[in-house]
Amino acid sequence: MKMGRPPRPVVNGMTRCPSCSEMKTLADFPKNRWQPMGIASACKSCANAKKRATRAANPEKAHAEYRKQYDTHRDAWLARSKKWHARRKGATISPVDYARILVRDGMVCYLCHKAVAPKQLSYDHVVPLSRGGTHSEDNLKVTHRSCNSRKNAMPLEQYLRRIAA
Numbered sequence: 001m002k003m004g005r006p007p008r009p010v011v012n013g014m015t016r017c018p019s020c021s022e023m024k025t026l027a028d029f030p031k032n033r034w035q036p037m038g039i040a041s042a043c044k045s046c047a048n049a050k051k052r053a054t055r056a057a058n059p060e061k062a063h064a065e066y067r068k069q070y071d072t073h074r075d076a077w078l079a080r081s082k083k084w085h086a087r088r089k090g091a092t093i094s095p096v097d098y099a100r101i102l103v104r105d106g107m108v109c110y111l112c113h114k115a116v117a118p119k120q121l122s123y124d125h126v127v128p129l130s131r132g133g134t135h136s137e138d139n140l141k142v143t144h145r146s147c148n149s150r151k152n153a154m155p156l157e158q159y160l161r162r163i164a165a
Helices: 044-057 059-072 074-088 098-105 145-151 156-164
Strands: 014-016 023-025 121-125 140-144
Touching (some): 044 059, 121 145, 140 145
Antiparallel strands (some): 014 023
16 A cells, blocks of 8 residues: 555645645645645645746746747647637637648748748638638638738738739
């Protein structure tokens, strides 16, 4: 039998945070499946304060860890960001496979028809979300970040007239 510290007592759905010594509900503790009760030892506010202090004491290390996570999971982060923006604008959201869009369009910007470097890769909503476009594969195309920023929320026809002038 595994010997260890006994779990903290829970009274009426509340337990004591060892960091701040306050009685808090179980919902005030972050989940941690490795702990006996399935929650972390410190409450969310204490855990967040500790994380903020650690990041403030070592900003370069914190930035390097963030950058490593971003570079490792870039596609997932971009997908989550696009989905969040679409939801915020009230657009219809469909499942999007960005790898399939890359295969369909190649690494060629649909606005300037030039090759796109991986660091400059962006996806543009052909019909902008603010103008009733959907967040779906058939409304997303590969672009440069700079081309996407220049187009902004303009319809494609208006953008093409603007750059032709």
